[in-house]
Amino acid sequence: MADLFDKFAGMIELRDTLAFEKANPYQICMDEVYSPTEAKINGKRTLLAGTNNYLGLTFDERCIKAAHDALDEFGTGTTGSRVLNGTYGAHRELEDAIADLYGTEHAMVFSTGFLANLGMIAGLTGKDDIIMIDADSHASIYDACALSDATITRFRHNDAADLDKRLGRINGGRNVLVVVEGLYSMLGDKAPLADIIAACKKHDAYLLVDEAHSFGPYGPQGQGIAAELGMVDQVDFIVGTFSKSVGTVGGYCVSSHPEFDILRLASRAFMFSASLPPSVVASATAAVRIMQSERTQQEALWRNAQQLHCGLAEMGFNLGADCSPVIAVVIEDRDAAVRSWEQLMDMGIYVNLALPPATPQNVNLLRCSLSAAHTPEQIDQILEAFDTVAKSNSIHRN
Numbered sequence: 001m002a003d004l005f006d007k008f009a010g011m012i013e014l015r016d017t018l019a020f021e022k023a024n025p026y027q028i029c030m031d032e033v034y035s036p037t038e039a040k041i042n043g044k045r046t047l048l049a050g051t052n053n054y055l056g057l058t059f060d061e062r063c064i065k066a067a068h069d070a071l072d073e074f075g076t077g078t079t080g081s082r083v084l085n086g087t088y089g090a091h092r093e094l095e096d097a098i099a100d101l102y103g104t105e106h107a108m109v110f111s112t113g114f115l116a117n118l119g120m121i122a123g124l125t126g127k128d129d130i131i132m133i134d135a136d137s138h139a140s141i142y143d144a145c146a147l148s149d150a151t152i153t154r155f156r157h158n159d160a161a162d163l164d165k166r167l168g169r170i171n172g173g174r175n176v177l178v179v180v181e182g183l184y185s186m187l188g189d190k191a192p193l194a195d196i197i198a199a200c201k202k203h204d205a206y207l208l209v210d211e212a213h214s215f216g217p218y219g220p221q222g223q224g225i226a227a228e229l230g231m232v233d234q235v236d237f238i239v240g241t242f243s244k245s246v247g248t249v250g251g252y253c254v255s256s257h258p259e260f261d262i263l264r265l266a267s268r269a270f271m272f273s274a275s276l277p278p279s280v281v282a283s284a285t286a287a288v289r290i291m292q293s294e295r296t297q298q299e300a301l302w303r304n305a306q307q308l309h310c311g312l313a314e315m316g317f318n319l320g321a322d323c324s325p326v327i328a329v330v331i332e333d334r335d336a337a338v339r340s341w342e343q344l345m346d347m348g349i350y351v352n353l354a355l356p357p358a359t360p361q362n363v364n365l366l367r368c369s370l371s372a373a374h375t376p377e378q379i380d381q382i383l384e385a386f387d388t389v390a391k392s393n394s395i396h397r398n
């Protein structure tokens with residue numbers, strides 16, 4: 001008889017052939033967390049260089065105090081959806097803070113960034129509509145498309161000319177929602193957003209930008225790449241997450257569409273999932289206000305990104321993209337990538353090991369993400385470790 005698990009045969013084989021000797025990159029457990037940049041993993045003090053904690057706010061005392069106060073005052077959770085008993089004053093306050101940050105009319109807060117994409121993309125589109133997504137989109141964007149009854153089309157990654165061509169082929173009368181990310185999380189490459197906006201305007205298509213990884217690092221107040229270009233008002237919907245720069249969990253969407261609020265009653269991911277606990281909402285609001293009013297974290301983040309990117313480039317590594325807070329080292333040979341990852345762990349450095357099929361163009365990656373909280377000495381330590389593992393695994397360098 002067929003087994004429901006038969007479909008995982010390929011995955012099981014891949015998992016078994018990888019057979020990590022000491023640590024499994026997909027089952028990392030942090031026994032203690034000392035700071036945004038250090039934790040105890042497998043009994044060892046480890047430098048964290050792959051946690052997307054871009055602004056290093058997870059231990060900010062203002063965010064922690066806000067969470068503590070909310071926990072004491074409002075309890076551990078809301079036990080309900082936003083449309084029933086799950087909206088507290090603090091949820092509204094967070095939505096106001098996000099709308100204020102972007103200068104938009106509206107903001108909706110979801111329980112994760114994943115749900116924000118599901119709720120927005122599947123909520124906005126129906127069977128007569130078309131969704132056009134970048135081919136390298138995040139799983140939540142693909143899953144949102146699978147949930148929607150719309151016609152789905154992909155365009156070549158970061159190729160505004162291909163988007164323009166495909167939009168031009170659509171016969172009139174159908175609404176088109178184009179979906180792109182601001183900064184792509186695997187290679188750390190930025191969307192050519194001005195050109196994408198131009199293509200959408202030319203063909204009257206709606207545009208949704210997921211700024212999950214660009215929220216924090218980019219924009220005058222960390223709003224993301226649309227804001228960095230001064231083009232927030234040219235984008236119909238901006239989605240983001242609180243699980244990276246904001247240092248907690250949650251998702252949001254901002255828009256100035258006059259009927260945006262109807263999504264509170266039309267977006268199933270918003271309506272049929274419990275709302276964020278008050279402590280999470282309070283720390284997110286505190287972090288958003290810090291982002292809005294302080295430049296020190298963003299400046300430190302970019303100094304660190306430059307130091308690591310320049311250092312690795314000088315050592316001749318093949319890097320996935322220009323400098324960004326996501327710095328991915330491309331390793332041609334999969335076994336060398338796996339061994340290097342294990343050796344980095346042995347040396348007390350945690351980065352992400354990303355392998356096909358989870359990577360664009362099927363590349364093997366040792367992916368680093370930087371934090372404002374890293375010190376220059378920690379970055380030097382990461383650089384030295386990469387140099388050592390490259391030598392011991394004969395990794396090709398330019």
Ligand SMILES: Cc1ncc(COP(=O)(O)O)c(C=O)c1O
Binds near residue numbers: 140212213251
């Ligand atoms: C582009 C993108 N969108 C959405 C998400 C989901 O965000 P969350 O972790 O808040 O569910 C992620 C998370 O990695 C992401 O990279």
